[in-house]
Amino acid sequence: MVSRFFPRSFHRLASRATLAGAALLSPLALPSDASAETITFKDPKGDDNGPGTYVYPSNAAYKPGSFDLTDVTIESAGSEITVSATLAAPIEDPWGSKGWEGNGFSVQMLFVFIDTDGKAGSGHKGGAPGLNVKFAEDSRWEKCLLISPQGSRRLQTEIDSKAKSMAKDLVIPKRVRVQGRKLVATYDAAAIGAPAKGWGFQVLVQSNEGFPGKSDLLTRPINEIKGEHRFGGGHDFNCDPHVIDMLAGGAVGDGSEKEAQHKALKAYSCNDDDENGGKQAEIGMVRR
Numbered sequence: 001m002v003s004r005f006f007p008r009s010f011h012r013l014a015s016r017a018t019l020a021g022a023a024l025l026s027p028l029a030l031p032s033d034a035s036a037e038t039i040t041f042k043d044p045k046g047d048d049n050g051p052g053t054y055v056y057p058s059n060a061a062y063k064p065g066s067f068d069l070t071d072v073t074i075e076s077a078g079s080e081i082t083v084s085a086t087l088a089a090p091i092e093d094p095w096g097s098k099g100w101e102g103n104g105f106s107v108q109m110l111f112v113f114i115d116t117d118g119k120a121g122s123g124h125k126g127g128a129p130g131l132n133v134k135f136a137e138d139s140r141w142e143k144c145l146l147i148s149p150q151g152s153r154r155l156q157t158e159i160d161s162k163a164k165s166m167a168k169d170l171v172i173p174k175r176v177r178v179q180g181r182k183l184v185a186t187y188d189a190a191a192i193g194a195p196a197k198g199w200g201f202q203v204l205v206q207s208n209e210g211f212p213g214k215s216d217l218l219t220r221p222i223n224e225i226k227g228e229h230r231f232g233g234g235h236d237f238n239c240d241p242h243v244i245d246m247l248a249g250g251a252v253g254d255g256s257e258k259e260a261q262h263k264a265l266k267a268y269s270c271n272d273d274d275e276n277g278g279k280q281a282e283i284g285m286v287r288r
């Protein structure tokens with residue numbers, strides 16, 4: 001099967017080499033079918049602190065490691081795309097999600113932003129409402145896949161009331177399941193497109209807030225001082241990025257990616273006279 005992650009010319013070259021019986025390309029350089037449809041990113045442990053200063057809320061539901069991303073895979077198979085995101089702690093359901101049409105977990109919420117065209121200036125600049133980040137010009141996004149414990153109906157209601165301008169590009173999963181430390185969300189490929197070489201990805205880790213503020217898409221605020229259900233170490237206004245963990249650098253899980261994340265998320269400024277003033281951090285995509 002021809003991989004869609006390698007240009008056609010690569011395959012032509014490879015088959016010519018084979019025909020000529022020349023060992024121009026080692027067989028090891030050829031992509032295997034098993035990996036052809038899967039994109040993998042890794043993230044270091046211990047950077048679930050946003051720009052380096054954020055701390056978890058004090059309630060026991062927010063167990064250490066619950067927002068610490070370690071692995072993400074995006075797998076395309078037939079008419080579906082499945083995102084698996086692994087965190088550093090077992091995923092639990094302390095708030096009984098089945099009682100609110102939920103998906104078997106409670107505290108996490110992830111956003112998988114995708115830049116499908118790689119064109120500077122093309123796509124959405126702002127993150128989803130409540131994240132308080134913007135995307136760099138070369139990383140504007142076309143699609144955002146939601147991973148939330150909330151059921152489809154609640155997600156759609158929140159999107160319709162708070163994110164009208166990007167509603168068609170916020171993709172709700174067909175199904176979500178929990179597998180140990182992993183959240184597995186499956187989407188209709190028709191709503192996203194076929195993953196291609198050069199697509200940019202960014203995964204932002206947040207916490208599901210069932211009683212969100214009027215401009216928060218089910219995200220939990222980060223304040224200066226932590227509270228029972230509020231992260232601490234940020235700012236009480238909307239200038240600080242409401243992001244606990246994200247992909248950074250080469251997204252191979254190297255320790256240096258912690259500093260890259262901290263640097264990116266620290267690049268914001270606040271206006272102490274204006275709740276919505278200041279300048280939000282601009283973040284980028286990672287590519288394979």
Ligand SMILES: [Ca+2]
Binds near residue numbers: 043044045047069
């Ligand atoms: Ca991490």
Ligand SMILES: [Ca+2]
Binds near residue numbers: 115117119122
């Ligand atoms: Ca774009």
Ligand SMILES: [Ca+2]
Binds near residue numbers: 043245248258
């Ligand atoms: Ca990170």
